[in-house]
Amino acid sequence: MxxxxxxxxxxxxxxxxxxxxxxxxxxxxxxxxxxxxxxxxxxxxxxxxxxxxxxxxxxxxxxxxxxxxxxxxxxxxxxxxxxxxxxxxxxxxxxxxxxxxxxxxxxxxxxxxxxxxxxxxxxxxxxxxxxxxxxxxxxxxxxxxxxxxxxxxxxxxxxxxxxxxxxxxxxxxxxxxxxxxxxIYSHLTWDVARAAVNTIEARLHLVQARTRHDPDAPAHDVGLPNPLVSHAS
Known part of the structure; x- marks a missing residue:
């Protein structure tokens, strides 16, 4: 933050x-x-x-x-x-x-x-x-x-x-x-906005990787983790 x-x-x-x-x-x-x-x-x-x-x-x-x-x-x-x-x-x-x-x-x-x-x-x-x-x-x-x-x-x-x-x-x-x-909360929206652009980047990377593996793979319905939630075990 x-x-x-x-x-x-x-x-x-x-x-x-x-x-x-x-x-x-x-x-x-x-x-x-x-x-x-x-x-x-x-x-x-x-x-x-x-x-x-x-x-x-x-x-x-x-x-x-x-x-x-x-x-x-x-x-x-x-x-x-x-x-x-x-x-x-x-x-x-x-x-x-x-x-x-x-x-x-x-x-x-x-x-x-x-x-x-x-x-x-x-x-x-x-x-x-x-x-x-x-x-x-x-x-x-x-x-x-x-x-x-x-x-x-x-x-x-x-x-x-x-x-x-x-x-x-x-x-x-x-x-x-x-x-x-x-x-009031403009200083808090930074992390939310950053998460949004990181989600865009992650989606592009994932679709790009799938396309390289299979050019005919559909570029939709790609599930991504919520960038604001920790998934560490």
């Missing part, structure tokens, strides 16, 4: 994310579920903290983003609409994320419009308290400094490394436009 610009923060690797989640699971399961959801879906911190029980449909493996939780003057908690019109949307749930939400919901006070992620007093988690706890857990796990918002970038990075298209990532993160996604 290209070296990032000086103003770009390098997100954690998948290995670092797993180490962080494992540490959280051992010392603070409630926060482990919160960060599992953020990393697994790319939610913004306020969207995760503003998530309410009716918006989570575990049977359908989907949740609906309708609010964001923020603190006025770092004190009074308020629910406001999501950041943009496209931010108000649905987000699919993987099995890991659904399991984390199920645990969080079971742990929370069972009020109709209760927040999924709550403190011991049944109140929504304060964003500042979540930020402090995140850095405590990160330091305990001896991981590099990143912010909670960087976990959203981590989600995009993992998807890109898995060869998910930029259009799908833009939809998942609920950006207002595809160009927004492309601009």
């Amino acid at each position: 290209r070296r990032p610009r000086p103003d770009e923060r390098v997100p954690w690797s998948a290995e670092q994310a797993v180490a962080f989640l494992s540490h959280c699971r051992n010392v603070d399961p409630a926060f482990a579920d919160l960060f599992e959801v953020i990393i697994g879906t790319g939610l913004r911190k306020g969207e995760a903290l503003g998530l309410q029980r009716p918006c989570v449909r575990l049977d359908d493996r989907v949740m609906y983003i309708r609010h964001t939780l923020s603190a006025v003057d770092n004190h009074e908690l308020v629910l406001t609409p999501p950041k943009t019109r496209k931010s108000r949307n649905w987000v699919p749930l993987s099995e890991r994320v659904a399991a984390a939400l199920q645990r969080a919901t079971a742990r929370s006070t069972a009020t109709i419009n209760g927040h999924v992620f709550q403190g011991p007093d049944g109140q929504p988690l304060h964003p500042a308290a979540v930020r402090r706890r995140f850095h405590e857990l990160r330091e305990q796990a001896a991981l590099p400094h990143v912010t909670i918002h960087d976990l959203r970038h981590l989600a995009a990075t993992l998807a890109l490394e898995g060869n998910v298209s930029m259009a799908v990532i833009s939809k998942t993160l609920r950006h207002s436009t595809l160009s927004t996604t492309a601009n």
